[in-house]
Amino acid sequence: DIPSHLDDLPPTLLKKDYANLPIMNSVDDVVKRLLSLEMASQKEKMKVKTQQLVEKVRRSPKDNGSFELLSLLFTVAILTAKIRTLEEHLQRHPKDKRNRRCMLMDLDRRRKMLGYLRRVNYSTFENTCKQLDIQYSPPQPYTRRVTKRWLVKKALCVKVFQEKQKLKAAERLKQRREWQARARAARAQQE
Secondary structure (H helix, E strand, O other): OOOOOHHHOOOOOEOHHHHOOHHHHHOOHHHHHHOEHHHOOHHHHHHHHHHHHHHHHOOOOOOOOOHHHHHHHHHHHHHHHHHHHHHHHHHHOOOOHHHHHHHHHHHHHHHHHHHHHHHHOHHHHHHHHHHHOOOOOOOOOOOOOOOHHHHHHHHHHHHHHHHHHHHHHHHHHHHHHHHHHHHHHHHHHHO
16 A cells, blocks of 8 residues: 555655665664655655556556556646645745646646546546545636626627628528529520
8 A cells, every 4th residue: 555645654765766775674774764765855755756646547567558548647647746745845835926836737737637537538537536536626617707898799799790691691692593593594505
């Protein structure tokens, strides 16, 4: 069972590069702590989070679903890792407007991707949301605020459209009469 956040990880969990070295069993605790995720840079922590979330989304090591669907799922997992990291950062630094904006943009991108996934393959969408612990809510339908200016503009557009239709109708009637005259002339020649 992989923890969802790095805060839940034990501090003695070693960085990826050092985890499989046989010498690590005989090393001092201070060295292990220096090489642990607790002392890792933000970039390294982000890599571990991303890797964990991608592993959750991947159904099997030899996942051979469609390439587009897999890349979409992996992108959603990567965005989720970035969003969670930025959320933790913003809890410590609430006045950081730049990172708040980045987080909101990532949230929007992820919402759009999840919306697409929801339309294309609902079962995968549900599974992904469950695995990544995401609560998806569909966007509100767009409604225009009705103002006097908008009503006047709409009335003008409707009036212009109706006038254009009248002109087209007169043109079509003229064309139809020409075709009928040609048809009569062709019939008269045949007789």
